[in-house]
Amino acid sequence: MRTAATILRKDLRVELRTLETVPSMWLLAITTFVIFHFGLGRDTLRGQLAAGVLTVTLLFAGMLAINRLFVAEREQGGFDAFLLAPVDRTAMFFAKTGALFLFLVATEVVALPAFALLLAPPSLGSSLPAVLLFLALADLGVAVIGTFVSAIAVHTRARDLIGPILGLPLLLPALIATARGLAPLLVPGAGGSPPAKWLAVLALYDLVNALLAVGLFDFLLEE
């Protein structure tokens, strides 16, 4: 765990100094909201449409981070150094999942107010905690699958292609659960209680994938 914390601190420090990934995700998210405004021809969205636009935008912004996650390790020899060090390899998985999760949360800190300002139905205050709960679970799922996919894709020739085409189908169940679960929360005057069914589905999906990824991640780091 100490190894994981060290790598995570390193990743966050690199991100703070270069400001490479998260600001791009902010820009992509806001631009996508503008695109949806014109593409759908609506000033405010509600219900399923609002949930879908929010989920898809965050997913595509997440794709940027997924593509970048291991690139520095690969290009600057981080993998080799890590493999030489006498540490548990799963630490790399936990560190990168943590970093990706924090990047996604940082994106939402900007993207969610932007969504509320630009597209969301008015008076959403009461359902905000439930929305945040859904997004946290969805971020966890994206972080797990994203780390896994990114670790595969970074060693391929066409890594910018392989990442999204592998990741999007694998993330579809999470997308379905999030979009369906958020829909009743994004109508004006919605109550605060989240749909329990979709919360359970998301949690189960996160759990299964996390177990699989922890079990299999070692094989992706061998030389």
Place this chain on the structure above:
Amino acid sequence: MTTHVRHLLGLTIATAVTVTAALVLVFFYAPLDANQGFVQKIFYIHVPLAIVSLVGYCLGGVFGIGYLRTGKRVWDMRSYCAIHMSLIFSVGGIIAGSIWAKASWGHWWLWSEPTLVSYLIVILLFCTYQPLRFSIEDPERQARYAAVFAVVAGAFVPINFIVVRLSVAYVHPRILNLQGGALPGSMKLTFYLSLLGVALLFATLMKYEMASKEMRIETRRLRRALLGEDAVRPLGRTASPS
């Protein structure tokens, strides 16, 4: 090198007999459906194709575990051939299903139908298997990454079906439920024989693919040994085990 394909002749004969018998039952024994008429008979092809291909995907994952545990290339070959065959079977299954859907529901495609949608998602996921392999040059790394992908994707199949099923109210007829289904006996017999026939066909074709690939690898090895390294052109980049 020993070949890993055995009983090919016996399996081929068994497949030919079963598939022929199943087709005879489909066309001459099974009764016409009261509502849908003759079109309903595509059910005996479509459903076995779908079931066998999904089992084949999961099998690819199981073989992938075999490769990761043992490191033997034959497991990679099995995993590759299982997923390759499943992809072919599932494209056949989704086309047959689309024809049936047009005939019985009046639409080529129904988004309100979770079985169709989750099947499409699974196909989309496994379509990335070949590009993934193709973009990794080192054969050993290719095999390892493909096995890891096969395990995760194999586990994804049931999860995906559960999630999509939850998301819509379904119109698809449930053939195999816990109460033994809603089919009359003659249809049930025909269906199970078709299922067996398609499963045997899957196994036979997979074994033929494995045999052909192993033969090609062995031929290359022998040519190398006989004619010298330079006489055999190096293999280009390939998605299949080599």
